Amino acid sequence: MKKQIGLILLSLSVVSACSKNTTKSSSTSEAVATPEAAKAFWDSYEKESEVLDVKVNLAQWAAMTNITDETEKVASASNEEYMAFNSRTFKEAMKYKDVKGDAALERALGFLTSAPYVPSPDNDAKRKELAEIMTKMEGMYGKGEYCTGDGDKKSCRDLGELSEVLKSSRNYDELLEAWNGWRTVSPQMKPLYSRFVELANEGAKEMGLEDTGAGWRSWYDMSTEDFSQTVDRLYSEVEPLYKDLHCYAREQLSQKYPGKMKADGAIPAHLLGNMWAQGWENIYDIMQPYASKTNIDIDGELVKQGYDAIKMVKAGESFFTSLGMKSLPDSFWTNSMFVQPEDRDVVCHASAWDVTNDDDVRIKMCIKQNEEDLITIHHELGHIYYYLYYNNLPNVFQGGAHDGFHEAIGDAIALSMTNDYYNKIGLLDRVPEQNEKELINAQMRRALEKIAFLPFGRMIDQWRWDVFSGKVGPDDYNGHWWKLRKQFQGVESPNVRPAEAFDPGAKYHIPGNTPYVRYFLSFILQFQMHKALCDAAGFEGPLNECSIHGSKEAGEKMMALLSMGKSKPWQDALEAMTGTRDMSAGALLEYFAPLRTFLAEQNKGKQCGW
Ligand code: X8Z
Ligand code: ZN
Numbered sequence: 001m002k003k004q005i006g007l008i009l010l011s012l013s014v015v016s017a018c019s020k021n022t023t024k025s026s027s028t029s030e031a032v033a034t035p036e037a038a039k040a041f042w043d044s045y046e047k048e049s050e051v052l053d054v055k056v057n058l059a060q061w062a063a064m065t066n067i068t069d070e071t072e073k074v075a076s077a078s079n080e081e082y083m084a085f086n087s088r089t090f091k092e093a094m095k096y097k098d099v100k101g102d103a104a105l106e107r108a109l110g111f112l113t114s115a116p117y118v119p120s121p122d123n124d125a126k127r128k129e130l131a132e133i134m135t136k137m138e139g140m141y142g143k144g145e146y147c148t149g150d151g152d153k154k155s156c157r158d159l160g161e162l163s164e165v166l167k168s169s170r171n172y173d174e175l176l177e178a179w180n181g182w183r184t185v186s187p188q189m190k191p192l193y194s195r196f197v198e199l200a201n202e203g204a205k206e207m208g209l210e211d212t213g214a215g216w217r218s219w220y221d222m223s224t225e226d227f228s229q230t231v232d233r234l235y236s237e238v239e240p241l242y243k244d245l246h247c248y249a250r251e252q253l254s255q256k257y258p259g260k261m262k263a264d265g266a267i268p269a270h271l272l273g274n275m276w277a278q279g280w281e282n283i284y285d286i287m288q289p290y291a292s293k294t295n296i297d298i299d300g301e302l303v304k305q306g307y308d309a310i311k312m313v314k315a316g317e318s319f320f321t322s323l324g325m326k327s328l329p330d331s332f333w334t335n336s337m338f339v340q341p342e343d344r345d346v347v348c349h350a351s352a353w354d355v356t357n358d359d360d361v362r363i364k365m366c367i368k369q370n371e372e373d374l375i376t377i378h379h380e381l382g383h384i385y386y387y388l389y390y391n392n393l394p395n396v397f398q399g400g401a402h403d404g405f406h407e408a409i410g411d412a413i414a415l416s417m418t419n420d421y422y423n424k425i426g427l428l429d430r431v432p433e434q435n436e437k438e439l440i441n442a443q444m445r446r447a448l449e450k451i452a453f454l455p456f457g458r459m460i461d462q463w464r465w466d467v468f469s470g471k472v473g474p475d476d477y478n479g480h481w482w483k484l485r486k487q488f489q490g491v492e493s494p495n496v497r498p499a500e501a502f503d504p505g506a507k508y509h510i511p512g513n514t515p516y517v518r519y520f521l522s523f524i525l526q527f528q529m530h531k532a533l534c535d536a537a538g539f540e541g542p543l544n545e546c547s548i549h550g551s552k553e554a555g556e557k558m559m560a561l562l563s564m565g566k567s568k569p570w571q572d573a574l575e576a577m578t579g580t581r582d583m584s585a586g587a588l589l590e591y592f593a594p595l596r597t598f599l600a601e602q603n604k605g606k607q608c609g610w
Pocket of ligand 1: 278349350376379
């Protein structure tokens with residue numbers, strides 16, 4: 001794969017390189033596989049991919065910020081061109097696969113022969129079909145809405161509106177309707193998705209991969225076996241903490257919704273404050289451990305203080321600049337989409353785009369005035385700053401140390417948005433008293449965002465890997481989804497799913513084809529980064545109280561990581577930042593140690609698990 005376009009999410013990655021109309025040595029099939037020829041081939045890739053990236057990004061941006069048949073047609077055609085470029089250049093690159101040269105050349109050749117996001121069959125008609133399916137699925141997600149009533153009485157709600165219900169309503173049936181409503185957008189995607197799997201796998205096999213999922217697992221500077229083991233190890237490190245949180249949540253929820261769940265069973269998926277039950281921060285009111293004299297209401301303050309979308313993004317930028325990082329370029333402010341337009345359909349799911357190498361970076365978001373979106377803004381700016389700091393590297397090295405790093409930067413920064421920080425920037429007029437109870441309250445807020453996510457981050461690609469490998473066919477897409485939801489998250493669908501349901505399609509990353517295990521890795525890594533940055537900032541004290549805001553030393557560490565892109569194995573990047581070469585949940589567990597003790601005490605005598 002490699003270059004991560006768009007959000008990284010553009011999904012059609014570049015395998016590689018070279019082309020028809022570039023240098024002679026790189027494009028003739030009789031090329032002798034010398035280091036010089038390989039280098040020339042790489043150079044030609046750089047030139048051609050740069051031009052094509054911009055074209056694809058612009059077409060994709062135009063479609064995702066204005067979904068019409070016309071924009072989709074253009075986006076799809078450019079994606080098709082991109083996939084053709086990938087196929088062609090992959091073949092060419094394979095000739096140089098074993099060439100020995102300097103470390104950079106060998107690493108570049110590794111990327112140029114590695115698996116793409118979407119391995120396309122080397123057949124024009126099939127490639128066209130694949131590109132069209134992908135554009136169509138993402139467009140269907142973006143345009144999705146749930147309508148009720150007829151004629152004059154007809155009223156429709158989009159994902160933002162339905163999510164608002166999940167967030168704020170505490171009425172079981174109202175929640176259920178919004179939850180089911182959003183899941184009416186995805187059954188239509190199912191035939192497209194199964195054809196997508198077939199076509200991508202055909203392309204994967206042509207490239208010598210077992211299947212598309214095996215290709216995705218090969219991106220991590222380690223064997224696919226070691227990668228799978230690492231994911232399992234990391235998950236086993238955090239699973240006990242998740243189970244403790246789940247146990248406590250189930251208890252609180254059964255008090256709130258009496259008779260709606262079994263004391264030892266899974267939690268109905270619509271009660272957790274989020275459309276996918278992936279983050280539970282919106283039910284803090286139900287989960288708050290202790291009464292407090294301080295009412296933390298960041299949402300309310302944002303509204304009260306007139307934080308519009310721009311002001312919220314500026315607040316995000318100012319965190320990065322407080323670390324000594326550069327300001328965002330003017331073009332960022334003029335080219336980004338910050339709010340949902342009223343006159344057209346867009347894909348609201350937040351993303352960060354690296355349109356050109358000369359700093360045309362953008363975000364696309366439908367910002368709402370709430371804390372959740374303020375945090376997401378920091379997440380997106382993490383991507384943007386990665387782009388800005390690695391953009392002078394060759395194209396093949398422009399990417400996160402691995403994709404989990406790319407996802408972790410902004411989140412690592414947002415871990416520094418402590419109560420003290422909110423107080424410092426005026427979004428909290430009084431910090432809670434310094435005592436054990438307030439500490440546990442603060443930890444719970446964070447755990448609902450971070451710990452609740454872990455099994456979700458772990459399961460999404462498990463589903464996809466099982467689908468790509470053929471272990472699970474279309475008839476069992478939905479059944480397998482719910483089996484994994486229960487196995488990992490301990491949540492279940494609140495009702496029997498209709499036969500035509502395709503619930504995976506109701507989560508952006510499935511129709512958008514964005515790999516997901518990266519977020520699981522990110523949620524582990526961001527705590528390792530936070531710890532290292534707090535050390536650099538000279539912070540002494542418990543990790544959960546540290547904010548690196550204003551620390552130039554932490555900024556130096558961060559910029560050093562960003563500037564490396566993926567020019568070195570991720571283990572080197574991690575070591576440079578944290579002193580260790582292994583991903584580990586140690587920092588996360590250290591961070592949440594006080595909460596863990598609290599949960600163990602609360603859950604005593606209860607039957608936890610499901
Ligand atoms: O998709 C995202 C980002 C864009 S890369 C907003 N996230 C995952 C999700 O929303 O499902 C961030 C955390 C998990
Ligand atoms: Zn992201």
